[in-house]
Each structure stands twice: as C-alpha cells, then as structure tokens.
Amino acid sequence: MLLTDKTALITGGGRGIGEASARRLVEYGAKVILADVNLEAAQGVADDINAHGGEARALEFNVAEFQAIPDKVAEAKAIFGRIDILVNVAGITGSTPIEEITLESWDRMMDIDLKSMFFVTQAVFAIMKEQGYGKLVHMSSLAALRGGRSSDASYACAKAGILNLSKCFALQGAPYHITSNAVCPGNILTPMGKTLSWSKVDPKTYIPMGRYGTAEDIANAVLFYASDLSDYVTGDFMNVNGGLYM
Ligand SMILES: NC(=O)c1ccc[n+]([C@@H]2O[C@H](COP(=O)([O-])OP(=O)(O)OC[C@H]3O[C@@H](n4cnc5c(N)ncnc54)[C@H](O)[C@@H]3O)[C@@H](O)[C@H]2O)c1
Numbered sequence: 481m482l483l484t485d486k487t488a489l490i491t492g493g494g495r496g497i498g499e500a501s502a503r504r505l506v507e508y509g510a511k512v513i514l515a516d517v518n519l520e521a522a523q524g525v526a527d528d529i530n531a532h533g534g535e536a537r538a539l540e541f542n543v544a545e546f547q548a549i550p551d552k553v554a555e556a557k558a559i560f561g562r563i564d565i566l567v568n569v570a571g572i573t574g575s576t577p578i579e580e581i582t583l584e585s586w587d588r589m590m591d592i593d594l595k596s597m598f599f600v601t602q603a604v605f606a607i608m609k610e611q612g613y614g615k616l617v618h619m620s621s622l623a624a625l626r627g628g629r630s631s632d633a634s635y636a637c638a639k640a641g642i643l644n645l646s647k648c649f650a651l652q653g654a655p656y657h658i659t660s661n662a663v664c665p666g667n668i669l670t671p672m673g674k675t676l677s678w679s680k681v682d683p684k685t686y687i688p689m690g691r692y693g694t695a696e697d698i699a700n701a702v703l704f705y706a707s708d709l710s711d712y713v714t715g716d717f718m719n720v721n722g723g724l725y726m
Pocket of ligand 1: 493
C-alpha cells in the first residue's frame with residue numbers, strides 16, 4: 481500500500497478535514513497521531529480507527545501554546561519512532577467585518593492559524609531532516625487566493641501566509657527529500673463550514689459542480705501530497721473547490 485510503514489502527525493485530527501485526512505491515510509497503510517486541543521474528539525476518532533483494524537493514537541495538543549510545541553512534537557515522535565508526514569490542519573475561522581477587527585482578534589487568528597503552523601512545522605522539520613525524508617501538507621484556503629468572503633480579512637491573511645510558509649519549507653527541505661505543499665479547500669461542509677454564511681446558500685446557484693465539498697474531497701488531495709506519488713511536487717498548492725475558483 482501507498483503509505484505502509486509511514487507515520488503521520490495530523491493536527492486538528494479530532495473532526496472535519498483533519499479527521500477525514502487521518503482516515504484516508506490509514507486506509508492507505510499509515511499509522512496516525514491525531515493531535516487536537518479537543519482530546520475527547522481525537523480519542524473518539526482514534527478508538528474508531530483502531531476498532532476497524534487501523535493504528536491511531538490521540539494526543540492532546542493546543543498548537544497555539546507555542547512554548548510547549550517542541551515537547552509535544554517530541555512526544556508525538558516517541559509514539560511510533562518517526563514522523564514521515566505532517567498534516568497541518570488545526571485552525572479556526574472568523575467572520576468579523578473589517579471595521580470590527582481588533583488587535584486582539586487579529587493576533588488570535590494569526591496565532592492559531594499561522595504562527596502555530598510555522599512553529600509546529602519547524603519542530604517536525606528537524607526530525608524530517610534527520611530522517612532524510614518528509615512530507616509536509618498545510619491546510620490553506622480559497623480565501624488565501626481571492627480574499628475572505630464568508631470568512632474575514634484576518635483569516636484570509638493567515639491563510640495566504642501559509643502558502644508562503646509552505647514554499648519556504650519546500651526550498652529548505654528539498655535537499656533532505658522533504659516536500660512541502662498546501663491545499664486550498666473551497667466551501668467544505670464540516671462543523672466549521674456549517675458556521676459560515678455560504679452554507680445557507682444553495683450550492684447549485686454558484687458552485688460549477690453544484691455541491692459543497694466534503695472533508696473526504698480534501699483528504700484525497702492530502703493523500704496525494706502525503707504519498708510518494710507527489711515526490712517531484714513541492715512548493716505547490718492544490719485547489720479543491722468544485723470549480724468555484726479557477
Ligand atoms: N471547512 C471549510 O470550508 C474550509 C475551507 C478552507 C479551509 N479550511 C481549513 O481547513 C482546516 C480544518 O477545517 P475544518 O472545516 O475541518 O474545521 P473544524 O472546525 O471542523 O475542525 C477543526 C479542528 O481543529 C481543532 N483545533 C482548533 N484549534 C486548535 C488548536 N489551537 N490546537 C489544536 N487543535 C485545534 C478543533 O478542535 C477541530 O477538531 C482549518 O485550517 C480551516 O481553516 C476549511
């Protein structure tokens with residue numbers, strides 16, 4: 481199988497896109513660590529994967545507690561002895577009008593959606609360099625490419641930052657056989673998606689493919705970037721949006 485003997489750390493693995501990505505990687509042979517601030521959710525997903533023949537562990541991990549990141553990543557590595565794949569999914573969204581964005585709300589968004597992603601990746605990158613192998617996959621957004629519509633400006637800016645973060649790791653990782661790529665999901669019906677205004681609009685009226693995306697649609701793109709099928713692809717991103725943006 482595509483991911484036999486590979487181990488993956490997935491932040492935000494407790495539900496939505498992170499959960500679906502974990503399940504997809506397990507289907508193709510990977511062992512997964514579900515890292516989430518919501519341990520109960522991550523444990524529930526891990527228990528279900530283990531009950532169905534996969535191998536998963538849950539790890540309580542608030543990615544915005546920056547001082548703790550090196551220890552948490554070391555704890556994650558100790559579980560299976562390696563981290564071959566990092567899928568950076570944990571994040572929040574916001575719908576604050578520009579006039580109402582405050583210094584505090586801006587910083588919170590940057591902390592959770594961008595700064596955490598850099599420092600989690602930095603810690604995992606050191607492990608991957610030692611291994612001489614790694615696959616980094618970062619969850620960006622359609623908002624990174626065309627501005628925030630249902631989501632707000634701070635979210636769109638954080639997600640745009642992720643695209644460049646990904647390229648920087650791609651450049652420095654290339655000599656170590658580490659690839660770094662991002663996924664830009666469109667409107668995906670997850671628990672987060674259901675809080676956004678687009679989820680109240682009939683997708684047939686504005687999405688060429690006539691439906692919202694599923695977490696599994698995104699997991700398929702994650703699988704490509706997490707596997708050796710994408711070995712000559714780095715610093716790239718994939719749009720998964722049913723034709724909403726092209
Ligand atoms: N749903 C969409 O339409 C959509 C579109 C574009 C991008 N995205 C991005 O995809 C990612 C996942 O989105 P989703 O729709 O699955 O969201 P979700 O809210 O359904 O799931 C997010 C998961 O991340 C976890 N999380 C949140 N903050 C955390 C923290 N500080 N530390 C660790 N875990 C944390 C949550 O507990 C939850 O399990 C996010 O980065 C989001 O911005 C989603």
